[in-house]
Amino acid sequence: MSRPHAIMKPLWYVPISLIRKRSYFGVLYFLIIAMFGVLHWNIKTDQEKLLNDIYKAKSEVEALNEKERDVQSVLRTIHSWNTTRHQSLVLIDDRKYPLYARKRSSLDREGAKENTDRDNNVSILTNGSFGYNNMTKTHNKTASLKSLTFKHTDLYKVKSNAKKKQQELVNLLVSRLLQLANEGKKKSEKRYNEWLPFNASQYPQTINAKNLLQPSVDNEDIPTHPINKWKYTPVINPFAKCKSSRSGVFLLFIVKTKPENFVKRKTIRETWADELRFPNIRTVFSIGIPRDSNTIKQIKQEFLKYKDVLLMDYMDTYKNLTLKTTSGINWAVAHCNVAEFVVSVDDDMYVATDFLIQHLKDMPQAESERLYHGHLYHNTEPVRYGKKDAWESKWIVTREEYPFDTYPDYIFGGFVVMSMRTVLEMSLAIPYTQPISMEDVYLGIVASRLGIVATNTDLVDNYGTYSNVKKFKTLIASHYYPSAVLLRKAWEWHLSIVKNDIHKSEFSRYLKIELEQLKKKVDDILYWINITDNRGPYGRLAVG
Template sequence: MKCQLSLPLLLPPLLLCLEPPSPDNATARAAPPPRHPLQPPYPYPYRFLLNEPHKCRGGPPFLVLLVASQPGDTAGRATIRQTWGNESSVPGVSILRLFLLGLHPVFGRELRGTLEEESRLHRDLLQQDFLDTYNNLTLKTLMGMEWVTRYCPEAAYVMKADSDVFLNLDYLVRRFLLPPKKNFITGYVYRNTGPIRHPAYKWYVPREVYPNNTYPPYCGGPGYVFSGDLATKIYMVAQKLPLINMEDSFVGICLHALGIGVTHSPMGVFNMYWLQYKKCRFSRLVMVHHYQPQDVLAIWPDFQQTKCPR
């Protein structure tokens, strides 16, 4: 039996043992292991059903904001456009907003016309033909990386955000992104965490999908920001790595393969837990998790009015 190192970009490496060719068929090869149901096929030629390929032709934006959204959440997207996702929310800074969608697992055909009309009206929807499920969030993020790579590679920064957050783009830009950087990514940083192996949890990752006991450092999925050059680097290295169903952890795996570290942000600036709204506290935060769009809509007028001491 011959043994060879596999997954050389992960630490520690895995040792896979392959049966030698049978004597009567010297060209026989070991069949690849079957793909686990939690491991979506990738690389795979997913098609853009909704696309905005010309958005950056007028010049690269300072920030591309990629918002993970569910296909049926028309009201949530409308609220985000009015609040933290407004492209004019940071005076003097060019922001480009795009929502990331897959196909609704049940009502994909029924939603088609509604989404096409929304796309014609707002020109901010990206959709590919994979099912929009929790375990396919990695595909959704990689769709955003693919779009930046193909159509907007000169963007200074990219931010990936979930739809259930409060986001303070003005504080993010002025406190953390000036002057522009390269090979930069920050958010709420996780270190020395590992896969959850119990199938009862939605974060379940079996050993067949990811065999190592720990993940490389990564930024929590509700919201993280990275320099534009990293979008292409992450997208390209993702073509060579086994996909896992945890989107944020997979981005960390890609960074590890690239030899690029994550940058810590000050404690609590990217907040992964719900906080009660207080204007002057929120003015010094980039993100607060577990704020649904309707919650943000309720606090946004107050957040926009009075100024807090710097």
Template sequence: MRRKYFYHYVAIACVVLYIYYFFGVSDYIYSKKFEKEFNYPLNRNIQPLVREVMLGRKPAVAPINIYPYRFLTNSRKCYTLEKLDLFIVVKTARSNFEKRNGIRQTYGQENSIPGRIIRVLFFIGSDDLNSPVQERLDREMAEFKDIIQMDFHDSYFNNTIKTMMSFRWLYEHCSNADYYLFTDDDMYISVKNLLDYVNDDAFTRLNVAGDRGDKDSVILDNDTEKIILAGYVFNSSPQRFRSSKWHVTLDEYPYDRWPPYVTAGAYVVSNRCMRIMYVGSLFVKHFRFDDIYLGIVAKKVGLEPKHCPKFYFYKKKYSVDSYRDVIASHGYDDPEELIRVWNEQNAL
């Protein structure tokens, strides 16, 4: 009888230990409080460093996060002195040829809004440069001249590299747009609704946490310039389940909540925000989830993302009327559906 109870207790203990380990209970227990203890390398106020770089000076501390990758292609879309209203950055994968063509026929048309100067480029990583996919991609790049390819492995966990390399290209080659839309290639986008949103007179600028007369504030030079980081904002916690694709250890991120962040599917930044975020990223350690990383950078430089309910991180059910004020909706994997919806909305 004792042996029976012994095995019974052992079985229960094993189940408890398994649940404790599988669900990351200890990680939840030992997480630090975000509101009281948040810090992230560089473990210092980086706003003075960002300010120095943006003023063309050498910062007191060297950058810690410069990605060692190259642009394999370039574009002359921003080589003129004209001021752009909007630059659209589309994050895409090498093999998504049909999606790119669908975008070129819809919101990627640069002359779709009369009186507005809009430019669109696709940003993409690389893999085997001698593969049939790359050969087809080379032909596409020669035909359309709208793809920036970079020499890092294109994978899900390298999305932060793709995003920040895109920021670098904009900072170095295209800093003359009023606004920048970053979007995945499976989104429905209304450029008209987006421009109406960012140009709304009531929308002056993003709340800036450091804007209290601090001499080190990154915005003091241009108090009248809009600083916008907007999209669908999440306030959530790290996933500690060890089987999850989004599992994060305490060593990677020890806090119980993420900073507020915009979902990476689609978001818009103003010109100055783009420059602040890029320079800030030079002083913020890499993190493998791009939307979380941008949230961390925003927190470090003192920017608070603005939630816009017209950005949908999920696929909003379509009807002609319900999409009239939509800026972005996720889930358009079928280019034919994107073309149909976009044509219907733009025929109104």
């Protein structure tokens, strides 16, 4: 915008009446407007100059950045060149010289030999590059440097050949190791992909366990170092439990229980393990070390009162159930081998002890001599990592722990009935049998290695049976009684059955009321289902 135009632009806003009157006031106003126009033009001009300066500074900064990138590129090139030259230097007489690949004639070498003492023109830089101090030296000095280089060429070749041979040996070794690893992997995959049923003779420790039962067999057939050597000792030992029996011990209960289950143990002593009601039985409660020191104090007081607690020095965990079962077998052999039968039982089991005693007395001697008896599991498979869920996670067994794809026949671990001969034979074979975390499967493995046959009975329920069910009247054991109250009620119902007194069973009446209410709800649901089925396509009752 030109200066006159900028001055005249404010006049557009002057009222017409003031211009026509030509008064002094109008002239003054005109001068003010003119000054305002001049100021407006100067501000606009300064703004344009400032913008031009900013654009110019910006272009200069971009030019400087471009120069900086060029300089960095040159520096990288120089650094790469220096690194390459440094790698091509050869160490000769504690100094570095460039390596020449071509051979020189004997005349050059002789000429260089005469001027060896004059070769001082090479200086090695600290950053790996090199330079010549005096580039105007004669050709004799250059020949001297070349002769020094070729003086150690043979030594360099020997070293390089040795390195090549060493690298070849390393490559050969690596390739062989990879080959062996691939072969092992293929064999492992083949072994895992193949179906591998249980084989007692291949289970570690690979011995003929039956030889342990024959004293006439040479000791050479038995390994001197057992794979499962027993290393645990009792903290509390009821060693006199079976010595106090005057009429002999017909049945020994080894009850696997948690340290904190004091009420359950008291209930068991007062119900199915009552030694006053059954004087020919004895009961020992097997426990591991609890996590709470106060619990240990209570267990000691419990032992002082009842004299029937076996406290071992391993931690009381689910994974140590095999240790708990094994410790019970070892204790029975050491301190109660007068018993005719041994029962390994959980503390959540209901047991009809009188029915069990009669069941064992009615059993043929040939069957009861090497008895391994209870609820039989046949043709079962281990639970692997791929099949775990909230319920089966505690039963997971890896292939490293158990390589076979099937389990041998074994008895449900909550209630295992064994003759004393079976217990004695198992105690001999256990040190030579690798343990696993599944304690009932482990007893099945030991029995299979000894040639002991697991036998089934329908009188043991591994899932649980309500006391008002007809089946309960003949059971000798039933599982899943989580509380002491339910266990006592089940025992009271058993006594009412024995005495033929139905009115004594409050627990039975409670279950009867619950089942009748449930039956009424089911009948109502079935009634509405029948009505829905009899209606036509439009919701009307069908006729005919």
